[in-house]
Amino acid sequence: MRQKIVRLALVGGVVFLALLLLLAAFGGSPGEEDGTPGGATAPAATGAAGGGPVTRLSVPPPYTTDRGWEIIGSSPEVAVSHTSGLLAYLERSAGDRYRLRTVDTATGRLGWRGQAWRPPDPLHYPRLATVARDDRQYFVTWSYGKVGDGMSPSSTFVSLDLYDVTDGARERVEVPWSGAPDVSTSGPGIVISDGRANSVLIDPVTATVSELSADELTYPKGCRACAQLTEVHGQTTGGLLVGGAREFWVNEGWFSRDVAPRGTDRTSGVPTSVTSGQVLARWSLDRKAKRARTHELWAVHDAASGKVVAAVECHRPAIEPGAYPQAVLSPAGDRLVAGNLAFDLKAGRGHCFEDESGVPHLTLATVTDDGIAYGAENARDASEALAGGGLPVSVDFATWTTDRLARDARLPLTETTGVGVFRWTDRQERAHLIGYPRSD
Known part of the structure; x- marks a missing residue:
């Protein structure tokens, strides 16, 4: 496996030297733990996660236990490549080091694994996601931490490792960064943002790093609100998605005013979530509309053209949420859920799933290619629903009807290759990932 380290020189030579020192202290040498050249190593033919009897949980009817x-002992987050059927997770090893491992979801056999490394924040699992560009997919791990004595803003940085899904070839990118980063992997590139208008773009194929400051953004003509509370939300195939x-x-x-859904105020669009190919946005209804005071419209836009793909009206919330739900796509990308x-x-x-008074009564967390979504009533968000909170339910997209599941039913984190992936924690506080195939 090739290993490449790329740095973005946003600050002077002092920080560059500090990064070199940190790399020596934390990065280690390729293959130092396994005594092999730097690269992904293949496990034995019969992986420890091989198919067979496993812990039986209460799960939705389509799956067999x-x-x-x-x-056993996986990271809180996982990433899935639906094209290859591989699932990636992190395991912790000695010395606060972490290793990326993969499993074939269809067979349960272990796939390639990466070398162990120590992130800048060694006390917490690095974040984990999937990013795709030019028909190539990568698993991405990233962590944010300090270098040196931490006395200056330039002493903190974001460290990312990009693994080619096919063989585990790794590229490392380190970006000096001040303040907590907002990292988007919706594709086709990786975007690190400060929550405002400054951002860094990373091409996962070449590991090229480029900086884009607020004054380099172009603003649509006649849009005064665009220059207020400007924020980079992610990247599309046409460029950065920016909101005011x-x-x-x-x-x-493209500009939201030019693609506004019918019956809405063309100057009211607010993006709330970005996926690989879609933008979920909230719109105010036209002031002349009968329900303008009580309802708003939610629309899914094609990220490449801005065209509205699907839309629905919902009651305005009594209190605006602090954070909007993250949109989740089905493996094939034909269905999308976000909150209710x-x-x-x-x-x-x-x-829109809400009661007659307009109160949302369920939160959706997962959706499959056969048009079944899973979530929970009385759950605050998708994370709580997946952790077993609330009353678990399933939703049929054909009829928009809900069915109550068993009270103790666990919901799938995702489904791929006909296998639902579930998580639970045992009495010893060990995290378990379990793959149950469909019973049909």
């Missing part, structure tokens, strides 16, 4: 695979106090646009690309919203993108339909 008679067989499957199980991993109300309107949003793709830098040097569900969209069939292929059919161009949407549904």
Whole structure:
């Protein structure tokens, strides 16, 4: 496996030298733990996660617990490559080091694994995600921490490792960064943002790093709100997705005012979530609309063109949320859920799950290619639903109807290759990942 270290020189020579010192202290030498050249190593043919009897949980009816695979001691987050069927997770090893490992979800056999390394924040699991560009996929781990004595803003940085899904070839990128970073992997690149208008872009294929400051953004003509509370939300195939106090646009690309859904105030669009190919946005209804005071419209836009793919009206919340729910796509990308919203993108339909008074009564967390979503009533967010909080339910996209599941049913984190992936924690506080195949 090739290993490459890339740094962005945002500060002077002192920080550059400090990064070199930190690399010596934390990065280690390739293969130093295994005595092999730097690279991904293949496990034995019969991986420890091989199929067979596993812990039986209460799960939705489509899955069988008679067989499957199980991993003990995985990271809180996982990443999935639906094209290859590989699932990636992190395991902790001695000396506050971490290793990325993969498992074939269809068979339960272990795949390639990366070399162990120590992140700048060694006390917490690095974050884990998947990013795709030019038909190539990468697992990405990232962590934010300090270098040197931490006395100056330039002493903190973001360390990312990019693993080619096919063989585990790794590229390391280190970016000096001041303040907590906002990292987006919706693709086609990785965006590190300060929560405002300054950002750094990373091409996962070449590991090229480029900086884009606020004064380099282009603002749509006639949009005063665009220059207020400006924030980079992510990247699309056409460029950065940027939002202002109300309107949003793709830098040097399409403008929300030009793609506003029918019946809405064209200057009211606010992006709330970005996926690989879609932008979920909230719109105020036209002032002349009968329900303008009580309802708003949620629309899924094609990220490349801005065109509305599906939309639905919902009651305005009594109190604005502090953070909007993250949109989740089905493996094939035909369906999307976010909080109490569900969209069939292929059919161009949407549904808002709320009671007659307008109060959301469920939170959706997962959606499968066969049009079944899973979530929970009375759960604060998707994380709580997946952790077993609330009353678990399933939703049928064909009829927009809900069915109560067993009170103790666990919800799948994701489904791929016909296998649902579940998580639970045992009495020894060990995290388990379990793959249950579909019973049909």
